[in-house]
Amino acid sequence: MTRSRTGAQPFVALMTAEWTKLRSVRSWWVGLLSSIFIIVVVSLGGASGSTVESLDVTVGPDGEAVTDAFQFVHQPLPGDGSITARVGNFRGTEPLSPWAKAGVIIKDGTSPGAGYAALLVTPDHGMRLQSNFTDDRYVDQTGPADSWLRLTRDGDSVTGWNSRDGRSWREVGTVDVGFGRGPVEVGLFVASPDVFRTERSLAGSSGGSFPTLGTAEFDDVEVKGVSGSTAWASLDVGKPSTPGSATGEATSWTVSGSGDVAPLPPDTDAVRLSLTGVFIGAIPVLAVSVLLITAEFRHGMLAATIAAAPRRRRVVLAKAIVIALTAFAATLLAAAAAFLLSQPILQANGFTPPMYPSRSLLEGPVLRAVLGTAVTVGLLAVLALALGVVLRRSAAAISIVVFLVVLPQLLVAALPVGIGRTLLLFTPGAGFGLQRTTATYEHVTASCLPEDGCLAGGPWLALAAPIVWAAVGLAVALAAIRRRDL
Template sequence: MTTTITPYRSRLQPAHAGFGGLLLAEWTKFRTVRAWTIVLGVAAVATAAVCLLGAAGSSTGGGAQDTYGPDGTAVVDVFRYTHRPLTGDGTLTVRVTGLSSADGRTVEPWAKAGLLVKRNLTPGSAYAAVLATPTHGVRMQWDFTHDTAGSRTDVTTTPRWLRLTRTGDHLTGYESPDGRTWTKIRDVRLPGLPHTVQVGLFTGTPPHEDVRRAFGGTSETYDGGQATGTFDHLSLRGTSAASWAGTDMGPALPDGPAPHNAPPAGTTTVSASGTYTLTGHGDIAPAQDGPDTVQMSFQGVFFAVLFMVALGTLFVTAEYKRGLIRTTFTATPARLKVLAAKTVVIIAVTFTTGLAAVAVGFTLAQHALRSNGFTPPRFPELSVLDHPAPRAVVGSAALLSLVAVLALAVGVILRNSAGTIATVVVLVLLPQILSFALPLPAAQWLLRVTPAAAFAVQQGVTRYPQVTYNCLPESGCYPLSPWHGLAVLAAYTAAALLLAAWSLRRRDA
């Protein structure tokens, strides 16, 4: 007699190995480990608290002598000006025959000599200028923050003709090698320009700056800085009822003796042949020497990186340590899907938490800074929605999230908690610390090529290419732009994830 045995069939529904199920499984792992959720909460509170404490420890004496441009930007408006009034439209033409240092030192790259039309003689008033420089060629600049390049002519070796034409609110700059063939540089509009303006020649130069760095600190020295510009073939077409007058432009100095390091007064001389020689100091540019109150509001992010590194690491190495990763891969043989699910979960929890913590920390820090003297107009009053705060807040949250993913990927590769945490901390935080002590070129190199470049996303000060400044890490300045700096960390993270994926496919669990 033959017995037929019916095969067993489970009444349970078959499991779905879809990506959504994996996400749910990885999220369940994360939220059911109480220590991880506690660490995430502590990280959020600590981040906001350190942002507040860091800002509360900063103070400023204000800026009574600050000058502000037409758009409210703090500016430097100091130069030697030989000028006269122009009523209505007109054209000013001159040939710049030389520009040199007046104190025996090398002329500064952004020393300037040229033509300038200015609303009035009030520091910070609207202007447009066409000018020549030693190493940056001919430029058209207006209202302090705007700059357009002309030819690359070095005025220290080659004379250059310049022309500035006014038609209503429009100012147009031209240049020429011979005074006959003219090339237009730019036409700009200065809204509300009065019927009578000041026009003339100007010369200025930034001060000589010396930066010395050692492991004991950084010293910056500003001294001297006078330039001499020579001009000929000066002509003005238009209505002007006055003669040429020389003025040292700049804010009014307080009563009393001049500071011992104050540059000498500027001079204007005119030869019998009509050659004008102007000697002066100063610059016409945005002020770049103030603290970055946006970057100062994110000191808690540096501290939060440690928490994110630990979370990203333990999210994967804990399974390797206890052997649970074998169970995970047995249930889901598609290992790369598991890695992707872990990555999405760690991104979601760290970015969400980081965004909330950083936004609260920024708001608290800004309030503390205003209480300590960082007030308008020198320091704008920013909410979390005012430019550039949204970029800095979201970018800081993205930084924390990328660091957690980097730790996750390195954890897959090393499969060791201590080694992973040490590796990621060295990559992300150590370059930042070393940059405060290393020589400036080495420090800036580190902040370009390591994940620490991502902290550039917290910068709130606009850096203008037409201004000479030393980018010091301890002042919150980074050599890369905000998004380019964050992209460096993103590239490291992507590379680590690719290596982690390769490791998962090649190695046993």
């Protein structure tokens, strides 16, 4: 075997030797293959046992599922024109939703799901320019105090303006909404989304959504682009949780409304559901990672390995790279297979568009979920190996790494949501948060539970925890192997 002048094996040769050891032990390969089998079978079982009822979902202009429910005081606008109003005294039921909305809107008809542009104020998130459900732009810190709002339409383009005194106006943005130049509806609107409450304890959790009702006062209402005096009408668009109302005439209105105008994310992440087996299937991989080093301690083989490669830390580092790549490859294969095989089952069980769009393995969020899952298991394998080096006992090392990965996932279901989301972010298993592919929107009030992969900081930040755990664990292992007798 080729040696360097210092007597140490080239690092590539060390890795090759460790790979040869790994593939030559039958029980280890059985463990890796069982991991692939468990991931696929458990994931398919989860998909088979999950069903959703067919829902009457509102579809937005781009074919996405949306919620479109609010009180609308409106009149027709035959072509280009504008609407101006002062909105104030925005109040409502307690607690008023932080994303309650009151403002002016131009909408392509009164049917739920029709395209729109709106300039609005909220209790907690300032003034916003929103359009076609998914586009949300922060405009100003102005809250529900008196604010003058204006929208001007020029064909497909709608421009927002705001003023603090009704005389000096500031342009806040332009959106393209796809109206063409046909007639639209223009007017005032109020919406107040449901509030989600969750109570959690060791005995279980309870909660749900509760309707709210917002009320705003509008005056100095002016519509340009219509001929003569056009009558106003009011109605509840869609099916708000609580019926709305409107009183007033001409230039002054008091409007009360419930509901929301926003995207409608699904309650269940179908991609994450198709990867449920990874959590259990990773355990055999972690066991093999520990045994890769503890078996050599137990049988006295490590001394021979060190004799061939006197730099002990290089041996551990080679083992870490080999087991990380092996765990990554095995999990990647299993996760990809689980996703592809689960999709037809989920679609047959009701996970269909528009609420559950068809997903492709090469789609960005899906690819992130599959690759991120494999990377996470690879990092956990390094952590398991490091524990094996430090503890030198298979049972203890395997128990601790499984404890670190599994227990937090069970514990967060009993903790307050905010604490659970933050706590889980610092655990080795936080990387599984990359499996979450449900789109999130700042302006959508929705349930976000840590056990569903909804972590503070978003999916990519979740990968930081297993990286740190693996790096620190490996550093401790390298220090330990250098100082201890074999």
